Amino acid sequence: MAGTDTSQPLVPADMPLAPVVILVRPQLGENIGMCARAMLNCGVTELRIVKPRDGWPNEDAIAAASGAIDVLNSAKLYETTAEAVADLDYVLATTARMRDMVKPVLKAEEAAREIHHRHHGRTAANCGILFGPERSGLENEDVAVASAILNIPLNPGFSSLNLAQAVLLACYSWLCCDNRFPPAAAPAPEDGDNEAPAKRGEIEHLLQYLEADLDERGFFRSAPQKPTLLRNIRNFFFRAAPTVQEVRTLHGILVALRGKPRGSHADSVPPESP
Secondary structure, three states: OOOOOOOOOOOOOOOOOOOEEEEEOOOOHHHHHHHHHHHHHOOOOOEEEEOOOOOOOOHHHHHHOOOOHHHHHOOEEEOOHHHHOOOOOEEEEEOOOOOOOOOOEEOHHHHHHHHHHHHOOOOOOOEEEEEOOOOOOOOHHHHHOOOEEEOOOOOOOOOOOOHHHHHHHHHHHHHHHHHHOOOOOOOOOOOHHHHOEOOHHHHHHHHHHHHHHHHHOOOOOOHHHHHHHHHHHHHHHHHHOOEHHHHHHHHHHHHHHHOOOOOOHHHHOOOOOO
16 A cells, blocks of 8 residues: 655654564565565564574565565574563464463454553563464464463454464554553652563573473473473463562572572572662
8 A cells, every 4th residue: 555655754753662573484585574564564663583494684575575674674583482582571472273371362452452551561571472484373382482372363264364464463453552542651660670570581591490400300200291391381481471580589499499509500590689
């Protein structure tokens, strides 16, 4: 649809903090370019790409972006989904399939309100939305790192969306939500950064030590069951959305249960606040 006003900036200066769009193992460069175009239509500019099938940069993506080159030029590349969300506080996974894990399921409008609420809450949260490969969608391991599932109810007889269509629906819902639900001023947190939600990377750091301790104590009695058990544990922690202080406390608990003085394992434990 034509009608771009070239006298206007690509993104207004007063645009609210937008969610990060994360494309996980996208297959076609054209779809990446169309996603960039859909994002910029809605004022969303931060794109992260996990292991694109046809490599990066991609000429087909540039051709399909129809002018949204700034989004592509600033896109960040990652090897894993966990790395792509490590600095985010709240992550939504888009999927139409029922999963064997317990997570809140939100419609696009509900997800948009949740993002706005978190962006304008006591501590501004960094939020992201995961989109899976065109052919198969997100894998369970991708969904496990998410806080909630974003589901777009469509005709059950034909509910398949093009990747760019899904990105546009999610981003447009976020854009509309800002107009309908202006944020109210929020008080500053009483305990500073300690009350902020922990970054994905901080939770992953904790889980690495937890896995090592469980391995040492023989918790994983069956090797084939270990990946499923680990995914369940990860799902629990990411769904719980612990704060920075809570993650530090859990680190301290692991050290205490090991019976080791602060030194070995504890060298990497973030310091407790007074």
